Amino acid sequence: MRLDHTDQQLINHFQRHLPVCERPYLEMSRQLGISEQDVIERLQSLQSRDVLGRVGPVFEHSQAGASLLAAVAAPEEQIDLVAARINRAPGVNHNYARQHTYNLWFVMTAPYSELLEEHLDELEQELKLPMLRLPMVEGYHIDLGFDIDWESLP
Amino acid sequence: MSHCVSTDHLRTMTEEPRVVSAWGLLRLRKQLEQGLPLAARPYKALAERTGLSEQEVMNAIIQWQEQGLIKRFGLVVKHRTLGYTANAMVVWNIPDEQVQAVGKTMADIPFITLCYQRPRRLPDWPYNLFCMIHGTNRERVLAQLNSLIAEHNLQDVQHSVLFSNKAYRQRGGRYVSHD
Numbered sequence: 001m002r003l004d005h006t007d008q009q010l011i012n013h014f015q016r017h018l019p020v021c022e023r024p025y026l027e028m029s030r031q032l033g034i035s036e037q038d039v040i041e042r043l044q045s046l047q048s049r050d051v052l053g054r055v056g057p058v059f060e061h062s063q064a065g066a067s068l069l070a071a072v073a074a075p076e077e078q079i080d081l082v083a084a085r086i087n088r089a090p091g092v093n094h095n096y097a098r099q100h101t102y103n104l105w106f107v108m109t110a111p112y113s114e115l116l117e118e119h120l121d122e123l124e125q126e127l128k129l130p131m132l133r134l135p136m137v138e139g140y141h142i143d144l145g146f147d148i149d150w151e152s153l154p
Numbered sequence: 155m156s157h158c159v160s161t162d163h164l165r166t167m168t169e170e171p172r173v174v175s176a177w178g179l180l181r182l183r184k185q186l187e188q189g190l191p192l193a194a195r196p197y198k199a200l201a202e203r204t205g206l207s208e209q210e211v212m213n214a215i216i217q218w219q220e221q222g223l224i225k226r227f228g229l230v231v232k233h234r235t236l237g238y239t240a241n242a243m244v245v246w247n248i249p250d251e252q253v254q255a256v257g258k259t260m261a262d263i264p265f266i267t268l269c270y271q272r273p274r275r276l277p278d279w280p281y282n283l284f285c286m287i288h289g290t291n292r293e294r295v296l297a298q299l300n301s302l303i304a305e306h307n308l309q310d311v312q313h314s315v316l317f318s319n320k321a322y323r324q325r326g327g328r329y330v331s332h333d
Binding site for chain 1: 183186187188189190192193194195196197198208212215216218221222223224225226227228229230231232233235236237238241243254257258260261262266267268269270271272273275278279282288290294314316317318319320321322323324325326327328329330
């Protein structure tokens with residue numbers, strides 16, 4: 001999706017360090033040389049077009065609660081069905097099909113790890129499929145706020 | 155980085171001895187997991203929903219950033235919508251004694267957006283290092299991967315490339331709110 005120059009600037013400047021003051025969108029608008037109302041409307045529009053997931057914080061998962069990457073090997077012809085079942089389980093925030101024998105990869109979150117394990121146990125019993133549980137041992141680089149390379153986009 | 159005129163003023167406010175309701179802070183975290191309201195005074199809107207004052211909401215958000223609970227406070231882009239459709243998870247089987255060094259090296263490569271160590275699950279899963287490349291087409295991602303392998307002498311390291319075909323769900327973590 002092609003965005004206009006102002007939308008691109010909005011994303012370039014504010015993937016981090018949103019202003020924390022009474023009128024943050026006014027502060028942002030001054031930096032971009034547009035009106036506060038324009039900032040708000042552009043953010044609404046970007047959200048409705050699914051360009052932005054949300055405006056706001058990314059929590060550090062190791063401090064915020066428990067989270068775990070898991071994968072299952074679903075029969076290819078049932079993959080949509082299995083994915084839908086995974087999405088119905090509590091706390092699933094990412095779920096992707098990938099090209100591998102383990103073809104569904106999802107991240108589950110919970111307030112604490114015992115509850116997370118319980119939810120995974122329940123899901124594993126329901127699915128009756130081999131499941132990999134891959135907790136993070138160490139993160140070397142975890143930041144999806146990278147600069148967008150607008151020129152390379154289709 | 156953007157500063158508001160009032161930020162310094164806020165910092166002095168945080169030092170005032172005033173007990174902020176723990177339930178209010180939990181409610182604030184639940185609200186924030188849904189994102190910042192798109193209203194002229196979003197922190198005031200959050201204050202009204204959580205029973206805190208606008209000042210307490212702003213202080214908490216500044217403090218959580220300083221403590222690292224909030225690691226990034228900004229626009230959360232859905233890369234796939236923009237055209238980053240070639241998303242490769244590259245997994246490696248690195249000898250244990252080298253995994254940390256290789257992980258740190260990969261972390262500094264610009265096109266690698268995520269890099270972390272996870273346990274092997276033998277015999278099915280021999281890989282202990284994961285990295286993610288977000289690209290606009292598969293050929294380009296594979297070319298980047300090949301240059302990475304050549305540059306860091308990883309030719310003999312067992313690895314696998316898992317492109318994503320479909321996103322069934324992609325949203326922020328909800329640790330304290332219910333589904």
